[in-house]
Amino acid sequence: MKKHVIAIALILVIVCLCGCGIIKNKSGIIIRRDSEGLVELRIKNGAAELSFDLDKWENLYHINTAVAEIQPGRTLKSGPFSVAGLSGRVKDARIGKVAALDAYAEEITMPAVLLLMEDGGLEWFRANPFMPEFVSFGKVPWLKDIVSLSYENDGAGEMTIFAKNKSGFRYDVRTFCSLMSVFKDEWVYEIGPGHDGDKHCIFISFSEDGKLSFRKGLLKMGDAYLFYAGKYTVSNIGNKPVLALELWDEWELDMSNPDFSSPPLLSGKYFFKSDGVYLTLDLAEGDPMNSSDDKPVKEYRFWQPSMSDVLPDAHNDSESAGIESKAFYVLRELCEETINYFKMGMTPVFTGDSETIDGKLCWKVNVGTDHDEHFVTEFIYAVNLDSMQVYRYDALEDEWIPLAMG
Numbered sequence: 001m002k003k004h005v006i007a008i009a010l011i012l013v014i015v016c017l018c019g020c021g022i023i024k025n026k027s028g029i030i031i032r033r034d035s036e037g038l039v040e041l042r043i044k045n046g047a048a049e050l051s052f053d054l055d056k057w058e059n060l061y062h063i064n065t066a067v068a069e070i071q072p073g074r075t076l077k078s079g080p081f082s083v084a085g086l087s088g089r090v091k092d093a094r095i096g097k098v099a100a101l102d103a104y105a106e107e108i109t110m111p112a113v114l115l116l117m118e119d120g121g122l123e124w125f126r127a128n129p130f131m132p133e134f135v136s137f138g139k140v141p142w143l144k145d146i147v148s149l150s151y152e153n154d155g156a157g158e159m160t161i162f163a164k165n166k167s168g169f170r171y172d173v174r175t176f177c178s179l180m181s182v183f184k185d186e187w188v189y190e191i192g193p194g195h196d197g198d199k200h201c202i203f204i205s206f207s208e209d210g211k212l213s214f215r216k217g218l219l220k221m222g223d224a225y226l227f228y229a230g231k232y233t234v235s236n237i238g239n240k241p242v243l244a245l246e247l248w249d250e251w252e253l254d255m256s257n258p259d260f261s262s263p264p265l266l267s268g269k270y271f272f273k274s275d276g277v278y279l280t281l282d283l284a285e286g287d288p289m290n291s292s293d294d295k296p297v298k299e300y301r302f303w304q305p306s307m308s309d310v311l312p313d314a315h316n317d318s319e320s321a322g323i324e325s326k327a328f329y330v331l332r333e334l335c336e337e338t339i340n341y342f343k344m345g346m347t348p349v350f351t352g353d354s355e356t357i358d359g360k361l362c363w364k365v366n367v368g369t370d371h372d373e374h375f376v377t378e379f380i381y382a383v384n385l386d387s388m389q390v391y392r393y394d395a396l397e398d399e400w401i402p403l404a405m406g
Helices: 002-019 054-061 063-070 173-177 305-310 322-333 336-343
Strands: 022-024 030-033 039-044 047-052 081-084 090-096 112-117 122-126 146-153 159-165 170-172 187-193 199-206 211-218 224-237 240-249 266-274 279-286 299-302 347-357 360-370 375-384 389-394 399-402
Touching: 030 090, 039 090, 047 090, 054 063, 090 146, 090 159, 112 146, 112 159, 122 173, 159 173, 170 173, 187 299, 199 299, 211 240, 224 266, 322 336, 322 347, 322 360, 322 375, 336 389, 347 375
Parallel strands: none
Antiparallel strands: 022 030, 030 039, 039 047, 047 081, 090 112, 112 122, 146 159, 159 170, 187 199, 199 211, 211 224, 224 240, 240 266, 266 279, 279 299, 347 360, 360 375, 375 389, 389 399
16 A cells, blocks of 8 residues: 555656656756757756757747748757856756747747756746757846746736745746846936036946945036945845845945945835836835935936947937947837847847848848857848838848837
8 A cells, every 4th residue: 555655656746847847867867848848958967958859849830841941951950959158057947938038929939948057046048949059148137046946827927937036035037137237337327417418317336246336426527426335135025026225435335345234324125127228226115316306216217328329319429329329229219029139138239231121221230149258149130220110131031021110
């Protein structure tokens, strides 16, 4: 009787593990698959390898048939492919289709692969069988001490991946995967006009170690008249993640070994979101960063000076943004598909090449992932600066496809 009970229990465990898309074999290899069996990730000794079941891709989405008809002789490869660009050792993973993490989802949403690293951080990439290599997009900002990942419904009908930390908080990764550029440059919020066309601003810089620099000053002159420094953490209010800021007088802190024991001068919690260009902080509780007419300002829309050439003229000091910046602006502000890609941290590269489409001059822009070692082009676009129309190049059909514009 006991043997039967043990056998049934083992079967149930195996069924549960398979249902969760995980198998751990005798060699200690962790195997993760998506729910459709399109993608398999094998984790061994901290390294990750990706493989595709091309028969299932063909049965469900006819990808091999399309390639054979349009580009005879080209064959998609099933792998295995080594996942490059990782910051450390992989502990576990979760694979699932998350629409917000793949703007190119007209017919197929490419599975997202979230990697749980041994240090408790996350990295991610998309499992696209048309790509020749697979490189991590890098560390997902502001998420640490993660202990598990789950692929499930978000309660509003969309599938997503949740990351649970050691304190039991659960975070929707979609919120954080749009923040891949948060450490690249300082963030600027415009308070109001200053003298001679200058602007009073708040400048914030986030460090990966949780430290924070906060200044108020003039945008053009570069002169600051208020200096704060401190720390930030990510926590929850209800089911929403918040950014908690604590700031002290910078002149009273040794930032190489700061003492944060005294009461902060400013302490506030902010709901946050990012579209890949702007970082918006909404005051949830505590101190505001600024007041207007003696009323606290609750919403702060920050932008990065390093991206000023892709922002509207309100943030661009040059009289003419130029061809490159105008093309970037159209892609970042007016085209739904590319807007979604920039939310995920992708980068545009202006090639300087032009293309005549429908008898009109268009300028080509590559969009992809900027790694320390190299740039990976994932999509090629062309922008008509007169009509503000964007086209995507379809390599299979060898044609330019007009995209929906906002």
